[in-house]
Amino acid sequence: MTPDAPTTIAPGVEALPLRTPTLPPATHTNVYLLGTGDFVLVEPASPYPEEIDRAVLWVEQRQQRGDRLRAIVATHHHPDHIGGATALAQRLGAPLWGHAATIDRLVGSVVFDRAIADGAVIALDGEVPLRLRAVHTPGHAPGHLCFYDEVSRAMIAGDMVASVGSILVETIDGDMAQYLASLARMDALEPSVLLPAHGAPIHAAHEKLIGYIAHRLLRESKVLAALRVDSRPRPVAALVPQAYDDTPPHIWPLAALAAEAHLVKLAHDGLAEHTPEGWRALGS
Numbered sequence: 178m179t180p181d182a183p184t185t186i187a188p189g190v191e192a193l194p195l196r197t198p199t200l201p202p203a204t205h206t207n208v209y210l211l212g213t214g215d216f217v218l219v220e221p222a223s224p225y226p227e228e229i230d231r232a233v234l235w236v237e238q239r240q241q242r243g244d245r246l247r248a249i250v251a252t253h254h255h256p257d258h259i260g261g262a263t264a265l266a267q268r269l270g271a272p273l274w275g276h277a278a279t280i281d282r283l284v285g286s287v288v289f290d291r292a293i294a295d296g297a298v299i300a301l302d303g304e305v306p307l308r309l310r311a312v313h314t315p316g317h318a319p320g321h322l323c324f325y326d327e328v329s330r331a332m333i334a335g336d337m338v339a340s341v342g343s344i345l346v347e348t349i350d351g352d353m354a355q356y357l358a359s360l361a362r363m364d365a366l367e368p369s370v371l372l373p374a375h376g377a378p379i380h381a382a383h384e385k386l387i388g389y390i391a392h393r394l395l396r397e398s399k400v401l402a403a404l405r406v407d408s409r410p411r412p413v414a415a416l417v418p419q420a421y422d423d424t425p426p427h428i429w430p431l432a433a434l435a436a437e438a439h440l441v442k443l444a445h446d447g448l449a450e451h452t453p454e455g456w457r458a459l460g461s
């Protein structure tokens with residue numbers, strides 16, 4: 178069940194899932210309002226007019242209480258996270274902020290007002306003051322930002338982790354080595370809770386983050402094992418049935434994208450190489 182009304186997760190942290198064109202089994206993206214008094218909207222997610230109306234109404238109810246919307250903030254450039262950005266910025270009269278690499282990806286489609294760099298702090302005054310530190314976490318998308326509240330240690334996690342569905346890391350937007358490093362960086366901040374874009378809050382943050390890292394490393398070992406079965410170069414799709422033998426075949430086209438990201442990392446690590454005929458293992 179997806180709630181129709183915003184939920185309060187913690188003082189100064191409210192969430193409203195909006196229907197978005199996202200990757201199944203997820204169907205919604207959480208929009209967060211952070212702060213009491215001064216507040217920001219994170220994840221201007223949905224492109225659908227009726228969902229944008231819900232977000233506008235939600236913000237206007239806060240403004241009618243005297244709260245002040247400081248900015249609309251994007252975690253990354255994917256359509257299920259940015260689809261409502263232009264409409265919300267215009268209708269709410271608020272500036273749009275995101276990482277420089279996110280802004281680069283959206284040149285010509287979305288106009289941003291400010292780039293947020295790693296380490297920047299958004300200080301929000303109010304009954305429950307928040308200090309949101311931007312944490313650059315590339316790997317799923319080049320400009321991906323998490324936001325870590327230095328007061329409560331809650332972390333907006335965007336698409337780095339999910340409690341519904343899984344995170345796709347592929348080679349067009351993503352980088353497996355960077356993704357693993359970003360997960361470790363998030364874990365080092367010892368967040369009290371992870372607030373993902375898809376699904377419910379994750380209170381066992383450390384277990385989730387180290388679980389994700391372990392899962393990807395296990396998959397990497399399975400990709401390498403599949404590669405080593407045959408010394409001849411082979412296309413990625415030929416490796417997937419073995420490397421993803423624990424997943425249903427209907428997800429193998431997506432799995433092939435993730436497998437390629439693993440292969441690029443294995444090549445960087447000196448364990449695989451890409452030839453005109455496909456991928457092959459190096460060493461033993």
Ligand SMILES: [Zn+2]
Nearest residue numbers: 253255318336
């Ligand atoms: Zn994404």
